[in-house]
Amino acid sequence: MTTLQDTRVRVIGEPRLLAGFDLGRLDRQRHHWTHGTQPDLTRETYTRLAESVGLRGRGGAAFPVALKLADLPARGIAAVVVNGAESEPVSRKDRLLLTVAPHLVLDGAVGLARALGAPHVLIAVHDAVAATSVREAIVERDDGVAIEVSDTPGRFVAGEARAVLSALEGGPAVPPGRRVLPTRKGYHRRPTFLSNVETFAQLAVLARLGSKGFSSTGLISEPGTQLLTIAGAVRQPGVIETPTGVPLDTVLQFAGAEPGPVLLGGYHGRWPARTDGLTLQRPDASAGIILALGSDTCPLGEVHRVAGWLASQSAGQCGPCVFGLAALVDDFGRLVRGEPAGWHDAQRHLGLVPGRGACAHPDGSARFLASALEVFGEDVRLHLGGGGGCGRPVRGVLPVPGGEW
């Protein structure tokens, strides 16, 4: 076990992205000793490799990398953008990678930029330590590609792909009103390849190992490793690198999670009805966030707290998102206090929010809340049964930035 920036780092199986992490940050020299040099590959090779190993983006959306590459035009690609905003409050994996293995991420981004003929690599980072590590790494390299690091604000929605692009262009870090694909109209409305930090580290590993070597661990459908962030009611929170398809129970045991419900995929994610027999793969594993709730806190009260935070994170641009999420916070509050009308109103409002905003924040928030109502059905009955709730206090196991909202 190693602790970096207050984040415990451990590995199940063979470390790939985190190879050599136990000695701390990999500077240029240690990076080369550990990983070797990045081969120069063509765009066709990247596409073929990404397709053959079924590589998916390691942000929230889990979009296939090969499809994203195929959607880019033959020429005129403006930039490769590394999204390191990591705006899910619990996630630590991206800042960890940028802090410990900046050259691996840069190899992936620069290698792809060269293959695509893109003149710029832009890196959006929120965490200050991670940004410093990347800036130091850039000084150690000579890539012949312009690499820039930009700080992004720490709001949830600021991590959305188009919000990141807007911020990189010097605009506000909010999603624009039109849902356009960055591959078509990205940085300054020109074709752009944008993906999450871990995706680029995976591409760097894939370029070195080839599809056969890359596929020596993990699932057949989506081989390789993944970074997970685990938090909540666990003895050892932190970041874990595991083969894809690792059973959720294995990870929970490894981290010393208390028995109880588990949230997968962060605050836009879902509560699976049961954890046994589940394997961690995309899209359910999403950005790799696992939150254990334990059994001595009030689940609905916890969800209500998070709902309040989610509502506060709306960029305030779109009516149904602003009013809908505020209404849902109120609904969940009444439900927790035992008012049946709160439950009924929540059902209605959950139908009014998805798909009615400039970004997926209302959709993701509604998914999280709807899944909670389903999985915590027994708790809903206890709260609405007139017996004064489930009898457990709200301990704040689900972290909410800034504590109260």
Added chain:
Amino acid sequence: MNRLEIDWTRCDGHGLCATLLPDDVALDEWGFPVLRGREISAGAAPDVRRAILACPALALRFADR
């Protein structure tokens, strides 16, 4: 072959679209439009175009695809 779309960053919930296009747009409890999502037939297109031009926030439009 076209549908309506709303730019939610612009829409102020004036509700004018629901008055002009009662068959295509309803209003939610906060006064924001709920699209019925059906295709706009050739016959309805002129009315829809008029409503698009009437939206005070320039928020209503035909979907691109």
